[in-house]
Amino acid sequence: MRKVIHIDADCFYAAVEMRDDPSLKDLPVAIGGPSNSRGVLATANYKAREFGVRSAMPSSLAKRLCPDLLIIPGNMSKYREASQQMHEIFRDYTDIIEPLSLDEAYLDVSNSTAFGGSATRIAQDIRKRIECSIGITVSAGVATNKFLAKVASDWNKPNGIKAVTPDELQSFVENIPVARISGVGKVAQEKLQRMGVVACRDLKAVPLEQLIKSFGSMAYRLLQFSQGIDDRPVQVSRERKSVSVEHTFAYDLNSVDESVVQLPNILEELKIRVKRNRCEQHICKYYLKLKFNDFTQTTIERPIVGKLEDSVFTALLIEAHARHNKPVRLIGAGYRLTPPILKQLELFPFH
Structure with missing residues (x-):
């Protein structure tokens, strides 16, 4: 557990x-x-x-x-510093930390030996240390999964803590408003209200077929959350600096024209990867890599100017190929990304 x-x-x-x-x-x-x-x-x-x-x-x-x-x-430099100080405290208890933003994070303390393994006492100590050493307050939720822990952290805000023990899990879940479920926005709330659903106890009573008709694939997640089920692990987040796709070919590509012909498939896969990682807003440069038949390689980058254009990759490939003019065994195409924290600055007009 x-x-x-x-x-x-x-x-x-x-x-x-x-x-x-x-x-x-x-x-x-x-x-x-x-x-x-x-x-x-x-x-x-x-x-x-x-x-x-x-x-x-x-x-x-x-x-x-x-x-x-x-x-x-x-x-932002002050806020980033305070966030880093918070994470230094977190790491005294666990290395399994999933940041959601500068001021919010999940911690998996399942294997922590601090306070005899008591997650509630760990959370209490974290709150006390943050207030004493950083000078701000935090609220904490303690539970057996991410969904319940996030809801619980908001239960006694500000400067509060809520622990959901396995014994009280079901009674706690039943009273959670569906508006607290991640992904349930205004439109979904209105749909659920028309179905007589306000809290998770109401959601549990709705037949799955009816939920599927109204919410599609989201129905399964709604039903699971309404029962307090959430199998998502706490994922250690590492800063993504690029997103790319590389293809190594079974046979060497003997000319630049043969290489250019391979680009559309690579770029189609790259678009899927960008969409899956939701990183389009962080893209700042084009990136292309060629590895030749003698295992030498070259890379080339260009800043983004205006909207994204596939034709830029073609130009980069031609330029990179001309550097060695040898048969090609690997083509890589991708984008460099700005660090998320730096990009976050653009969300608000700070000066």
């Missing part, structure tokens, strides 16, 4: 700003772009949320809801 902890910092960016400037603690504060532009909010503290201010809200609307709202441009 897995022991999973979900850690979620409370209004993370705003919390870091209030830590560094205690005079902000009793004021409604948000992080984002100015209200006289097309800026949006990254987050807001709980004082601001009392006025209906929320993350991803246009700054102009937030100021109308809360005229005294203080909007701070934000400082």
Whole structure:
């Protein structure tokens, strides 16, 4: 049985700003772009949320809801540093850590020997250490899987903890609103409400055939979550720097024209891989690699200008081939990616 902890910092960016400037603690504060532009909010503290201010809200609307709202441009280097400090604490208990964002992560502590293997006591200690050493608070959920741990971390927010023991799993699941299920957005919620489904207890009673008719393949996940079942492992996330496809050919390609003919199939597979990894927004460069029959190789890159064009790979292949002008045994094509944290900066108009 897995022991999973979900850690979620409370209004993370705003919390870091209030830590560094205690005079902000009793004021409604948000992080984002100015209200006289097309800026949006990254987050807001709980004082601001009392006025209906929320993350991803246009700054102009937030100021109308809360005229005294203080909007701070934000400082990603500070937030990144606090996130790294949190992860240093996590690693004292487990190496199986799945970051979801700078302020949120899953931890699998199934094999941890800390506190006699008690996931709840580990979560309590993590919360205490983060507050003492970093100066912000986090909420924690403890359960046997990721779905329940994530829901539980929001149960007693802010600065709270909720542990779902195996004995209380079913009673806990029955009271989970379907809106808390990942992937159930506004449209899905409206569909479920028309079916009389508000909480997981209602969802369990709906025949699978009816769910399939309304939600397709998503029906199986809905039914599993409604029963508290989630087999997804906590996945250790490594920063992806590129996405590519390589083909080694059974016979050498003796000319540049023979090589160019092979590109469409490679690029079709590359598009599938990009879509599967959801990384199109991080693409920054074209990348092409050739390995020749004597095992020498060459690579060539070009920055993205405008929209993605397959023809660029053809030009790169011709240029790379001319460097050695030998038979080709391998062609690789791909994209270089910007680091996710750097790309995240572009989500909000920080200055």
